[in-house]
Amino acid sequence: MEASVAELDEIMLAELGEVRDALARAEFDGDTFAVALGHARLAEIVDSRVLGQLLAPAVKAEPSKPLRLPVPYYGGKFGAAPLIERAMGPIVNLVIPFGGSLGCLLGRSEPARVETANDKDGLIVNAWRAISNDPIAVAKACAMPVHECTLDAVHGWLLDNRESLTTLLRSDPRAHDVAAAAYWLWGRSVWLGGSWCNPGKRGPRKAKVALRGGETGPGIGQGVLSSKIRDELPAYFTALAQRLRHVRMTCGEWTRVLRDSVTVSHGVTGVYLDPCYDLGTGRRPDLYGIDEPEQSAEVRAWALEHGPHPRLRIVLSGLGDEHAELEEHDWSVITWRGRERLWLSPHCRREDFGPLFEQGAA
Ligand SMILES: C[S@@+](CC[C@H](N)C(=O)[O-])C[C@H]1O[C@@H](n2cnc3c(N)ncnc32)[C@H](O)[C@@H]1O
Known part of the structure; x- marks a missing residue:
């Protein structure tokens, strides 16, 4: 049975009272974790019940700093996200088949209208969900x-x-x-x-x-x-949950999210490919929970075939000259950090990426 508005107000008031008492206790005890918990709960009630709905159209939210998944992650691309965003240019749809710590998605200055993230590792996808x-x-x-x-x-x-x-x-x-x-x-x-x-x-x-x-x-x-x-952490994860609210998440093989129905049927689509690097690059084996170095060549082949699609902006990460073959097919390459390279498909932006980013393979 649905509760009436008056009943909802009563429930909300009772909850607010409880949170107020808990906050007072926590502040008195100097328990910073419980204080953070209380504030996060308060924000949750306010956001999900009344004020969130009433104020949303009237108040323009301050642009907030991107939040990363707070764990160290080998090959995490949070730092490369602004560069990838610039290389893709305006897109309506972002697809990330090798999600990991979701660096490329969380590090963007603003979400794409449609976002899909995948990883084969259920432990990781469970954490996102x-x-x-x-x-x-x-x-x-x-x-x-x-x-x-x-x-x-x-x-x-x-x-x-x-x-x-x-x-x-x-x-x-x-x-x-x-x-x-x-x-x-x-x-x-x-x-x-x-x-x-x-x-x-x-x-x-x-x-x-x-x-x-x-x-x-x-x-x-x-x-x-x-x-x-x-x-x-409660407030941090609450903010992260807000960012992830509309992200579609899947758990499986990378190819599952590269069908036209997930990509170009939504419009101009950015695909960020960050497979496990080939062992021929000299990187250490078994870096990830699921580490499949042999996929590097398969991913390059997919990129090569789909690069010319006018609605696709593909960025492929690799080490050293791992994907240099693409440069013979109208792809360009920029250096992100050390030996880390980003290969950009023919419809990505070809602008000067500035002094921080050396252009062309080193
Ligand atoms: C280089 S990491 C991606 C890092 C990610 N860009 C980030 O910012 O954290 C590669 C990821 O691919 C996942 N993976 C390995 N084999 C896969 C497969 N066959 N399909 C989808 N994901 C896979 C691993 O679990 C790992 O998280």
């Missing part, structure tokens, strides 16, 4: 103390459950596992180096957990444990 559906629960579940033996247990559990979780995601559109998402995010933040959730890395680790601050500097910590955000 859990954050989108239940950001506060995921934030709470990530607040786990750093114990080395917990890391081993979490790793084993994730490896044992990857397949069943993937089946669950595919069979139930509402399904997401908050605990598994938090395990993946927390573990990825604690784990030193690559190969997180790679089946070859089962068993107790030789290396220690990231006690020394990892890539973000001594005393700061990394990912969800970074001292910059760990007390504000």
